[in-house]
Every structure is written in structure tokens, then in C-alpha cells.
Amino acid sequence: MKIAVCIKQVPATTEVKFDPETNTLVREGVDSQINPFDLYALEEAVRTKERLQADGEESSVTVVCMGPPQAQDALREAVALGADETILLSDRAFGGADTWATSYTLGLGLKKIEPDIVFCGMQAIDGDTGQVGPGIATHIDYAQATYVAKIESLDKKKITVKRLVENGYEVCSVKLPIVITVVKEINEPRTPSLRGKMNAKKAQITTWGAADLEAPVEKLGLSGSPTQVAKVFSPPHREGGEKSEGEPDELAEKLFGLLKELEIV
Amino acid sequence: MDYFFTEEQQMMREVAREIAEKKIRPIAAEYDESGEFPWPVVEAIAEADLFRVFIPEEYGGMDLGTPIMNMCIVTEELSKACGGISLGFAATGLGTMPILVAASDEQKKKWLPRIADGTLAAFGLTEANAGSDASAVATRAVLDGDEWVINGTKQWITNGGEAEIYTVFCVTDPTRGARGVSTIVVEKGTPGFTFGKKENKMGIRASATRELIFQDCRVPKENVLGKPGSGFFNAMKTFDMSRPGVASQALGIAQGALDIAVNYSRERRQFGQPISAFQGMQFMLADMAMKVEAARALVYATARLIDSGVEKKPTMYSAMSKCFASDVAMEVTTNAVQVLGGYGYMKEYPVEKYMRDAKITQIYEGTNQIQRIEIAKGLIASAAKS
Ligand SMILES: Cc1cc2nc3c(=O)[nH]c(=O)nc-3n(C[C@H](O)[C@H](O)[C@H](O)COP(=O)(O)OP(=O)(O)OC[C@H]3O[C@@H](n4cnc5c(N)ncnc54)[C@H](O)[C@@H]3O)c2cc1C
Numbered sequence: 001m002k003i004a005v006c007i008k009q010v011p012a013t014t015e016v017k018f019d020p021e022t023n024t025l026v027r028e029g030v031d032s033q034i035n036p037f038d039l040y041a042l043e044e045a046v047r048t049k050e051r052l053q054a055d056g057e058e059s060s061v062t063v064v065c066m067g068p069p070q071a072q073d074a075l076r077e078a079v080a081l082g083a084d085e086t087i088l089l090s091d092r093a094f095g096g097a098d099t100w101a102t103s104y105t106l107g108l109g110l111k112k113i114e115p116d117i118v119f120c121g122m123q124a125i126d127g128d129t130g131q132v133g134p135g136i137a138t139h140i141d142y143a144q145a146t147y148v149a150k151i152e153s154l155d156k157k158k159i160t161v162k163r164l165v166e167n168g169y170e171v172c173s174v175k176l177p178i179v180i181t182v183v184k185e186i187n188e189p190r191t192p193s194l195r196g197k198m199n200a201k202k203a204q205i206t207t208w209g210a211a212d213l214e215a216p217v218e219k220l221g222l223s224g225s226p227t228q229v230a231k232v233f234s235p236p237h238r239e240g241g242e243k244s245e246g247e248p249d250e251l252a253e254k255l256f257g258l259l260k261e262l263e264i265v
Numbered sequence: 266m267d268y269f270f271t272e273e274q275q276m277m278r279e280v281a282r283e284i285a286e287k288k289i290r291p292i293a294a295e296y297d298e299s300g301e302f303p304w305p306v307v308e309a310i311a312e313a314d315l316f317r318v319f320i321p322e323e324y325g326g327m328d329l330g331t332p333i334m335n336m337c338i339v340t341e342e343l344s345k346a347c348g349g350i351s352l353g354f355a356a357t358g359l360g361t362m363p364i365l366v367a368a369s370d371e372q373k374k375k376w377l378p379r380i381a382d383g384t385l386a387a388f389g390l391t392e393a394n395a396g397s398d399a400s401a402v403a404t405r406a407v408l409d410g411d412e413w414v415i416n417g418t419k420q421w422i423t424n425g426g427e428a429e430i431y432t433v434f435c436v437t438d439p440t441r442g443a444r445g446v447s448t449i450v451v452e453k454g455t456p457g458f459t460f461g462k463k464e465n466k467m468g469i470r471a472s473a474t475r476e477l478i479f480q481d482c483r484v485p486k487e488n489v490l491g492k493p494g495s496g497f498f499n500a501m502k503t504f505d506m507s508r509p510g511v512a513s514q515a516l517g518i519a520q521g522a523l524d525i526a527v528n529y530s531r532e533r534r535q536f537g538q539p540i541s542a543f544q545g546m547q548f549m550l551a552d553m554a555m556k557v558e559a560a561r562a563l564v565y566a567t568a569r570l571i572d573s574g575v576e577k578k579p580t581m582y583s584a585m586s587k588c589f590a591s592d593v594a595m596e597v598t599t600n601a602v603q604v605l606g607g608y609g610y611m612k613e614y615p616v617e618k619y620m621r622d623a624k625i626t627q628i629y630e631g632t633n634q635i636q637r638i639e640i641a642k643g644l645i646a647s648a649a650k651s
Contacts, residue, residue: 190309190312190313191280191283191284191287191288191309191313192279192280192283192313193280193312193313193314194276194277194280194313194314194315194317194318194327195314195327197276197279197280198273198276
């Protein structure tokens with residue numbers, strides 16, 4: 001069984017900066033890391049592979065990342081964590097992509113790989129949209145299961161997963177091939193192994209550009225992005241509320257007065 | 266300070282550091298309280314290939330020619346987060362040393378690959394009446410046909426009950442004193458081999474310390490390491506190689522406590538300023554840092570000396586590294602509690618545990634009195650030679 005994982009390289013700090021001209025993230029001069037949610041996706045992929053291999057079935061994990069050349073670092077780290085193959089989708093034409101163009105491009109890469117399962121994190125900590133996983137599934141016509149907290153069972157044709165939904169869990173069986181986005185509850189990611197780190201150093205990272213994907217340029221990057229960012233800003237700090245002290249009766253009276261003033265009661 | 270590690274040693278340190286920070290630090294207090302054996306962490310250490318670093322490549326290891334230095338690097342990093350949890354790793358190193366020192370190729374093929382994969386080992390020397398005087402061991406092994414029949418009790422054996430592979434020191438010829446002791450490998454599950462109760466300890470509480478009880482326990486004749494009678498020599502040679510491991514455990518504990526103390530001193534304010542602004546605190550922190558760095562330099566130098574193989578008998582230096590680093594650990598952890606004041610004395614803060622954990626490093630693998638005896642012996646012998 002062929003398993004793929006999509007990972008994103010994100011800034012290592014929580015204090016992201018925006019370029020006021022283009023309204024996009026400033027990535028230069030910031031340490032980067034694998035998007036934390038994607039580590040759970042990678043771990044689940046590696047565990048699935050290990051389970052299959054233990055049952056005597058062939059399986060491998062291919063990690064795909066779209067990003068600038070320095071995103072190689074993220075892919076090397078993925079090798080240290082158990083990935084077998086790594087593919088970097090990198091081209092100037094991919095720059096400035098929104099979630100539509102990103103999932104389109106990743107989808108083109110995945111089509112070449114033909115995985116049975118694609119794992120993604122539920123969202124990236126910089127954009128927080130949660131749209132790329134489902135976007136990929138739509139673009140390449142795979143089934144999808146989002147916010148997965150557990151894989152209940154897996155065979156050659158279908159997978160049964162437990163999804164985290166607002167009021168509890170939902171268990172569903174879905175036909176392969178599928179895109180799965182995972183929540184943190186699904187596992188506890190391992191730390192890199194020594195052998196993995198040594199392999200990571202030697203790893204050959206394949207790079208695919210727009211030409212390799214045979215992609216129409218107008219569907220890529222900024223030109224393929226229907227989203228137009230009007231403005232990006234940090235939400236204003238909340239003002240501190242008003243505090244009153246006194247006897248319960250007195251306070252109840254006061255509170256009632258306030259609610260009345262606000263026309264809530 | 267940069268100690269010019271090889272690229273691979275650097276990787277070992279990073280791998281161990283991530284486990285320490287992500288898998289050990291968050292749960293150290295919990296395991297200290299419960300005294301449970303930290304299997305999930307031990308499994309993570311195994312999966313990360315860290316049990317391979319002191320085992321040669323041909324037996325499934327990755328020692329890359331510097332087993333002792335590697336073991337020290339990993340032990341130090343793990344011990345920064347918890348000196349008890351790190352001992353499951355370090356004591357496996359100790360239990361493996363007699364195999365590295367004395368086993369035949371065939372024996373090494375039998376046991377080392379399993380240890381490299383993360384099977385725990387233990388070292389069984391001490392008995393109720395044989396502590397500092399290890400030559401007084403009384404556990405008896407008698408050859409009966411193709412089997413050794415073992416009777417006796419080992420006391421305070423680290424990894425007891427959790428390990429699968431035990432290197433046990435038994436009297437095989439009572440007429441020959443220390444020259445009548447042999448090293449025999451006994452595997453868990455062998456009939457006649459059981460464990461006593463788990464000890465309730467002051468520190469390193471996440472490590473298992475138990476009795477090994479042998480009652481007509483039969484093991485194959487070929488489980489003896491080296492020649493019968495070489496056991497005491499194997500034990501001493503093991504200590505030459507393993508004491509830098511205890512030293513690096515002490516070093517990690519000391520560094521861990523120092524880091525906590527420095528950070529705390531910048532946050533805690535009294536008399537309108539951080540306590541780190543007081544010269545009385547600064548001098549204390551400076552002394553702590555100086556001693557930790559001196560210990561580190563001695564430990565690494567000793568480990569490299571042993572790995573180089575140029576010194577046939579590194580006993581004196583091994584003893585120095587263990588004795589110095591553990592004395593430093595006791596002093597530094599005690600002072601770390603002092604820096605945190607009343608908070609340092611409370612279990613809600615991590616630093617009192619470092620002080621409790623540090624104490625054992627002055628006691629096991631030979632008390633620091635015994636180390637000083639070894640150092641003096643070395644000194645006097647080399648003076649007599651020149
Ligand atoms: C937590 C723990 C884990 C251990 N793990 C292991 C293990 O895995 N394997 C193993 O084999 N053993 C293990 N031990 C045993 C340990 O190595 C011994 O406790 C240690 O060697 C000291 O022996 P003793 O406790 O009998 O002390 P004793 O020998 O009774 O010493 C008591 C005091 O007398 C002093 N003393 C003794 N002889 C001299 C002398 N000649 N000159 C000056 N002072 C002297 C000592 O320094 C000490 O202060 C462990 C012990 C503990 C507490």
C-alpha cells in the first residue's frame with residue numbers, strides 16, 4: 001500500500017509577520033519547522049506502514065511538500081521521522097498560491113505518485129484555514145475524511161475512521177483512495193531516530209517544478225488563486241472588563257441594572 | 266563550550282535531547298512519585314536507536330569506534346531531564362560491558378543484537394555481605410554436566426525484573442578467592458531465577474532496584490563469559506569503562522539543576538530586583554557553572570582516553586571522573602535548592618528531586634571512598650615506576 005503525507009514548512013515562532021504590501025507572510029529570516037499538525041499526519045502514516053509491513057505487506061511513505069528550496073529541511077526531518085521518499089514541489093510559478101492553487105498543485109504531484117491514502121494535518125498553524133486537505137481530495141477526486149482521531153481498521157479496499165465532530169465522534173467507513181486529515185488526538189509523534197537522522201543527511205530529495213507536473217501556468221501560484229487578501233491585521237487586544245465588589249444583593253442589583261442598560265433584559 | 270564532537274556524536278546528542286525534552290521532562294515528576302518503571306520512555310529510547318551507540322556495528326550497534334563517549338553523551342542528555350529514567354539506559358550499558366569485555370564472538374552474536382534493539386540488561390555483582398568488598402561474593406555456581414547450577418541472592422540490582430539479560434558474578438571455585446569468581450549470563454524466565462521486592466528509594470525512583478534470587482537455577486555451560494575464574498577481573502575492567510557513564514549521569518543531573526536555578530534567579534524578585542542581581546547569588550551560580558564545566562571536561566577526556574585504547578589501565582581516570590562529577594552533582598544540586606529557597610524545598614518545584622537523584626552517584630559502582638582509594642593506588646603505583 002502506498003501512503004503519502006503532505007507537509008508544510010511554517011515559521012517556528014508564533015509571532016508571524018506580514019508584508020504590508022502583498023499581505024502575505026514574511027518567511028525570510030525566521031526559523032522554520034514542520035507544521036505541528038503535519039507531524040501527527042506523518043506519524044500516523046509511518047505507523048500505518050509499520051503495521052502493514054509487520055503483516056507482511058509492502059508499504060512505503062512518500063512525503064510531499066510545496067515550498068521554496070529551503071523547504072528541503074522539512075523533508076529531511078521527515079526522513080529522520082520515518083519517511084521513505086520525499087518530493088519537493090518547488091517553482092517560482094507556485095509562489096503566492098492560496099488554498100485553491102495550493103491544493104491543486106499538491107494534487108497534481110499526488111496524481112503522479114498514486115497513493116492509496118494521503119495524510120494531512122487538520123490545518124497549518126500559520127494560515128489556520130483547514131482547507132488544503134479537503135481541497136486536494138476534491139481536485140484529484142479522492143474520498144475524504146477530516147478531523148480523524150483514530151483509524152479503526154484498514155483493508156485493501158476501505159478504511160474505517162473515527163472523526164472528531166462538534167458533539168462527539170463519528171465512525172465512518174470509506175472507500176480507498178482517500179485523503180485523511182488528522183487531529184492531535186490520533187497519536188503521539190515519535191522523535192527522530194539516529195538511523196533516521198543519518199539517512200536524512202544522505203537523502204536524495206526529488207524536486208518537481210511546473211513543467212514536471214505538466215501544469216497550466218495560469219492555474220498555479222498567484223495567478224491561479226481566486227482569493228484576494230484585502231487586509232491582514234492582528235486582532236485588537238480585548239479591553240479589560242469592569243470589576244465590581246460588594247455584597248451579593250448589591251451586586252445582583254447592579255448587574256441587573258447593567259443588563260437593562262444594554263437592553264439584554 | 267565546544268567539545269568538538271563528530272557529526273554523528275552531534276546527532277546522538279540531538280536525538281537524546283529531543284527525547285529528554287519531549288518524552289521525559291513532562292513526566293519525570295509523575296514517575297518519581299509513583300516509582301513505576303518508565304517503559305514508554307525506554308521504548309522511545311530504543312526506537313531512536315540509542316541502545317546501539319555503545320555496541321559495535323557487526324552486532325547491530327552503531328558505536329562508530331567511540332562507544333564510551335557516545336554512552337556518556339546520551340546519558341548526560343537524558344539525565345538533564347531525569348537521572349532516574351536515564352538509568353534504565355545507563356544500567357543497560359553497565360550490564361552489557363562484561364559481554365563487550367569478555368564474551369566470545371558467538372556469545373556477542375547471541376546477546377548484543379538484542380540489546381542494540383532495546384532489550385534491557387543488568388549487572389549483578391553486589392550482595393548483602395559484598396558491597397565495597399566485591400570479592401566477598403557468595404552466590405555459588407556449580408558445574409553439573411553441561412549446566413551451571415546457581416544458588417544465592419544478588420542485592421540492589423538496577424533494572425532487576427525489567428531486564429531480560431543479566432550478567433551475574435558467581436563463585437565457581439571457592440578455594441581461589443577473587444580468582445574463583447566467574448561471569449555468567451542468565452536470562453529472565455530461566456527456571457529458578459526470581460526477583461525480590463522492589464526497593465523504595467530516596468532518589469532515582471523511576472529506576473527499578475531489586476534482588477536477583479537464584480534457587481537451583483540451571484543455565485548452559487556456554488553462558489560463562491571468558492575463562493572461569495576471570496569474573497572479578499571482568500568486573501574491574503567493566504568499571505573502568507562504565508564509571509564515566511555514572512559520571513555523565515551525575516553531570517546531566519548537575520547541569521539540569523543549574524539550568525533551573527539560573528532561570529529561576531532571573532524571575533524571582535526580592536527587595537525590588539531579580540535575585541540574580543545579588544552578588545551573593547551570582548557568586549554561587551558562577552561556582553556551580555565552573556564546577557559543572559570542569560566535570561564535563563574531565564568526563565569527556567576520560568571517555569575519549571578509553572575509546573582511544575592507548576591506556577591499558579584507565580582505572581585511575583575513570584575513578585576520577587566518577588568521583589569528581591558526582592561530588593560536583595551533589596554540591597550543585599544542593600545549591601540549586603538554595604537558589605530557589607523555600608520553593609526549592611517543595612515538591613511542586615523540580616529541583617529537590619535533582620538533589621535526591623544526585624546522591625546515588627556518590628554511592629554506586631563503587632562509593633567515592635573506593636574511587637579515592639583507586640586514584641591513590643594509581644598515583645602511588647605510577648610514582649613507584651618512575
Ligand atoms: C540504588 C542502587 C542501585 C544499585 N545498582 C547496582 C547494580 O545494578 N549492580 C550491582 O552490582 N550493585 C548495585 N548497587 C550496589 C552498590 O554498588 C553498592 O551499594 C556500593 O558498591 C556500596 O556497597 P554497600 O552499599 O554495601 O556499602 P558498604 O561497602 O557497606 O560501605 C559503607 C560505607 O563504608 C565505606 N567503606 C567501605 N569500605 C571502605 C574502605 N576500604 N575505605 C574507606 N571507606 C570504606 C563506604 O565508602 C561507605 O561509605 C546499587 C546500589 C544502590 C543503592
